[in-house]
Amino acid sequence: MLYHEAGQYKTTYAQDMALLPIAQERWSLAGLLVVAFVGVPSMAFLGIPPFDSDYVFSAILLPFLILSLAALGLNVLVGYCGQISLGSGAFMAVGAYAAYNTAVRLPELPILVALLSGGVAAAAVGVAFGLPSLRIKGLYLAVATLAAQFFFDWLFLRVKWFTNYAPSGSVTAPPIDVLGFRLDASVERYLLVLTIVVLFAFGVKNLVRGAIGRQWMAIRDMDLAAEIIGIRPVYAKLTAFAVSSFIIGIAGALWAFAHLGSWEPLTFSIDRSFHLLFMVIIGGLGSILGAFLGTAFILLVPIVLSRLPAALGTPLSTSTISHLETAVFGVLIIVFLIAEPLGLARLWSLAKEKLRLWPFPH
Amino acid sequence: MRYPARLAAMGAMALATLAPSAMAVANEQFIPVLSYRTGLYAANGIPWANGFVDYLQLVNLRDGGINGVKIAFEECETAYGTDRGVECYERLKGKGPTGAAMFHPVSTGITFALTEKAPVDKIPMVTVGYGRSDTRDGSVFRWNFPLIGSHxxxxxxxxxxxxxxxxxxxxxxxxxxxxxxxxxxxxxxxxxxxxxxxxxxxxxxxxxxxxxxxxxxxxxxxxxxxxxxxxxxxxxxxxxxxxxxxxxxxxxxxxxxxxxxxxxxxxxxxxxxxxxxxxxxxxxLQHGAERDKVHQDILTHVYGKGAGLATPQEVGQILYNRGLISALVSVEAIRTAQAKFGNKPLTGEQVRWGLENLDLDAGRLQALGVATMIKPLKASCENHEGARFGRxxxxxxxxxxxxxxxxxxDGTVLDPLVKESAAAYASSKGITPVDCGKL
The missing domain is CATH 3.40.50.2300 (Response regulator)
Structure with a gap:
């Protein structure tokens, strides 16, 4: 009843092709955006817990948004185009170091241009490392992208130019200035990141339902058939690599500039690549919402688990908590994948189906 | 209906656990403990954390706190990872009546990440024997203290x-x-x-x-x-x-x-x-695997009351001692700051003053029961490291x-290197070094 689209007539093609054809979805998304853009910052401003503390912004919301963006980028490649990649950590690193070098070597450029240059560099690198995808598929491609991971780990450790000859190889991002404002407070950085993430989420949503997105999905579902009906695999696969790496590169630059502020190549290690892949798989392959849900799961569940004993009034030693956290988290992943192999986004769409019929299921 | 309601309840609970719980007790100085008792480096992280916490316990149980101000502390597991370290920092920095007194990141990687955040939050970063070596220059790195030694x-x-x-x-x-x-x-x-x-x-x-x-x-x-x-x-x-x-x-x-x-x-x-x-x-790092008077006190006052974290045999191991010494300089810095600001819970900014004016002479080390472990230590604005001794x-x-x-x-080679690196950092971040002579 709540989620019933009966009575919503579409009288024009434009309405039929709208991004969100159902009114309830439009309203709930608009509500969510208002809460995120206006509600959360004003709660921080008014000092309403839990948003009165820096912790929620800099340790929860910022990493969540930035990693969601990276997962969104990876989802384009893995979920929509079906090309498994283990190089996302490397593409994040390329984005971060390219943005860093642009910002340090051309300080007169605005920082947003530096962030964009991170995306562009990552896109170029992504296309280069996507070339093997024209010949090899599946797990073999995953191994080929793994090469990107190890190559860039090595490059940023060894070639001192990229780290501006820092003795320890650890670099520091310049402050973020946008249109003359210096974004110091975590709430301000949150708003910047949120804006970028929302723009990219809508952009990707539009891309995947357009011609190019349909080409990606055709390649994913059966590349031979796609080629026979006239889709160029070279073009489709390489655009998927370019778009995906561009977004991941921007996420990497944001991770470095807006979240950490100072980082070393280890930040973008193979673990990061695996994490992103898990986020995409658990969230749901080929779903925009899935990228956000998967990130929330992988990032927030361990934090919640580690704080649960204290919140319930049963203080345990930190080592017991962190062992428990790992064990429970592992079990949860298995349970989720057994209960719903198609990911959390699938659970959400099942819930929507149920809500449509509720309260009269039959 | 029941299912969504349950989901909502679970969500609310999850949110509630994320919100930092406020601490009500007033006369407490909060010292956060970032530790790694799990992960690849756990074998090294556990004794360090045990030594650190045992010394804080000793100050509470033997002396009733620092000049009557009890020490409150909370451990947070970093698993030696930078991401988790940053999360722990954000979680603990506002705890206690006056916020965190200082942070010991216990990882050079976490130190680099937090060096950017410390000046904004006004919380000193103490790195005993690791971290950024150029932070010895206190005119640029106001908030970093690589006490007792650096790389x-x-x-x-x-x-x-x-x-x-x-x-x-x-x-x-x-x-x-x-x-x-x-x-x-x-x-x-x-x-x-x-x-x-x-x-x-x-x-x-x-x-x-x-x-x-x-x-x-x-x-x-x-x-x-x-x-x-x-x-x-x-x-x-x-x-x-x-x-x-x-x-x-x-x-x-x-x-x-x-x-x-x-x-x-x-x-x-x-x-x-x-x-x-x-x-x-x-x-x-000056100290070794020795037992001094302070260890006897720990065994009597902490382990005697069953509050120790390690086994009595482990008291006095190398990394245990390193944790102990790290806690000791922290407590002494707070004590130094109390002499100026009064015997009450102090803010990170006040503790920073205490660290910069930390002066542990031979007599004081004797009184603390660590005379055989470390050499006298005197920090200042130009020298946040305190001493350059080793064995x-x-x-x-x-x-x-x-x-x-x-x-x-010998400082003749090291000092210019510190100056040069600190100056490069200052110019890249747009920091104007303070004039130490005018403080």
Whole structure:
């Protein structure tokens, strides 16, 4: 009843092709955006817990948004185009170091241009490392992208130019200035990141339902058939690599500039690549919402688990908590994948189906 | 309906656990403890955290706090990861009536990440024996305190000691010294000093990196065997150290010419290597594996009341002592700050003043019961490190024995390096260094 689209007539093609054809979805998304853009910052401003503390912004919301963006980028490649990649950590690193070098070597450029240059560099690198995808598929491609991971780990450790000859190889991002404002407070950085993430989420949503997105999905579902009906695999696969790496590169630059502020190549290690892949798989392959849900799961569940004993009034030693956290988290992943192999986004769409019929299921 | 309601309740609970719980008690000084009791480096992280917390407990149980102000503390598990470390920092920085007094990141990687955040939040960062070496320059790094020693000091100490071993630093000319280091900020920090000193003393220097976590070193040791160096300096952490000792034994490199740095010289670094670790030498971060008066107090007041975290046998191990000393300088800095600001819970900014004016002379160290462990220490605005002393110890297969007297590290090469690096940092971040003479 709540989620019933009966009575919503579409009288024009434009309405039929709208991004969100159902009114309830439009309203709930608009509500969510208002809460995120206006509600959360004003709660921080008014000092309403839990948003009165820096912790929620800099340790929860910022990493969540930035990693969601990276997962969104990876989802384009893995979920929509079906090309498994283990190089996302490397593409994040390329984005971060390219943005860093642009910002340090051309300080007169605005920082947003530096962030964009991170995306562009990552896109170029992504296309280069996507070339093997024209010949090899599946797990073999995953191994080929793994090469990107190890190559860039090595490059940023060894070639001192990229780290501006820092003795320890650890670099520091310049402050973020946008249109003359210096974004110091975590709430301000949150708003910047949120804006970028929302723009990219809508952009990707539009891309995947357009011609190019349909080409990606055709390649994913059966590349031979796609080629026979006239889709160029070279073009489709390489655009998927370019778009995906561009977004991941921007996420990497944001991770470095807006979240950490100072980082070393280890930040973008193979673990990061695996994490992103898990986020995409658990969230749901080929779903925009899935990228956000998967990130929330992988990032927030361990934090919640580690704080649960204290919140319930049963203080345990930190080592017991962190062992428990790992064990429970592992079990949860298995349970989720057994209960719903198609990911959390699938659970959400099942819930929507149920809500449509509720309260009269039959 | 029931299902969504339950989901909503679960969500609310999850949110509630995320919100930092407020602490009500007023007369408490909050000291956060970032520790790693799990993960790759747990064997080294556990004794450090035990020593740190045991000393805080001792101050509470024996003295009733610092001048009557109880110490509140909370551990947060970082697993030696930068991401988790940053999350822990954000979680703990606002706790207690006045917020966190200071942070000990216990990881060079986390130190680098937090160095950017500390000035914004006005919380000092104390890195006893690790972290950024250029933070010694307090005119630029107002909030960082690499007390008792840094990577650069340790590198200087290594060359001082090797100079003594060959019979004078002038005899280092033509010697071959290899640095086998973990390929992480902690391992790369000393390279600059070794290179500078190589130019001065005329030894040939080669840095050989080992990819973290450093368990696989066969090719590096093959390279070392071909080079036939006179000395190998080991800058590893965790599992890398016993692996290096075993590989050294495998290529027959004499262990008494393998010199580890202070974080490569604890019990978990040699015991797994068994007999092969015999006669392996390491630098000391001043203290060794000794027991002084403070340990007796800990055994009586903390372990006697069943509040100790380790076993009584572990009290006095190297990393336990390092945690203890780290807690001790923190408590003394708070005490110093209390003399100026009053005996009440202090803010991070006030504790920073205490750290900068920390002055532990021989009498004070005697009173604290650590006179045999560390040399007198005096921090100032120009010098956030306090002292540049060290010693060398050797593993005899069962225990560490100190084999050198106190060595003071020569500042003529290190000081310009610190100045130069700090100035580069200041200009890249747009920081105007404060004038230490005018404070």
């Amino acid at each position: 650069w000091t340790a590198a200087g100490l290594a060359i001082e000691y090797l100079g003594r071993e060959v019979g004078g630093k002038d005899k280092l000319k033509g010697k071959k010294i290899v640095l086998l280091h973990l390929d992480a900020p902690a391992g790369r920090e000393p390279i600059a000093v070794f290179e500078k000193l190589a130019a001065k003393h005329g030894y040939t220097f080669t840095a050989i990196p080992v990819t973290a976590p450093g368990l696989e070193q066969r090719s590096q040791w093959l390279q070392i065997r071909q080079m036939r160096p006179d000395y190998v300096v080991l800058w590893g952490y965790g599992g890398m150290n016993p692996a290096a000792i075993q590989e050294a034994a495998a290529v027959n490199f004499p262990r008494d010419r393998l010199l580890g740095y202070a974080w490569s010289g604890a019990e978990p670094d040699v015991i797994p290597a068994g007999d092969r670790a015999k006669s392996y030498k390491t630098l000391m 060398v110890q050797q593993w005899d297969g069962a225990r560490w024995t100190v084999i050198s007297d106190w060595i003071e590290v």
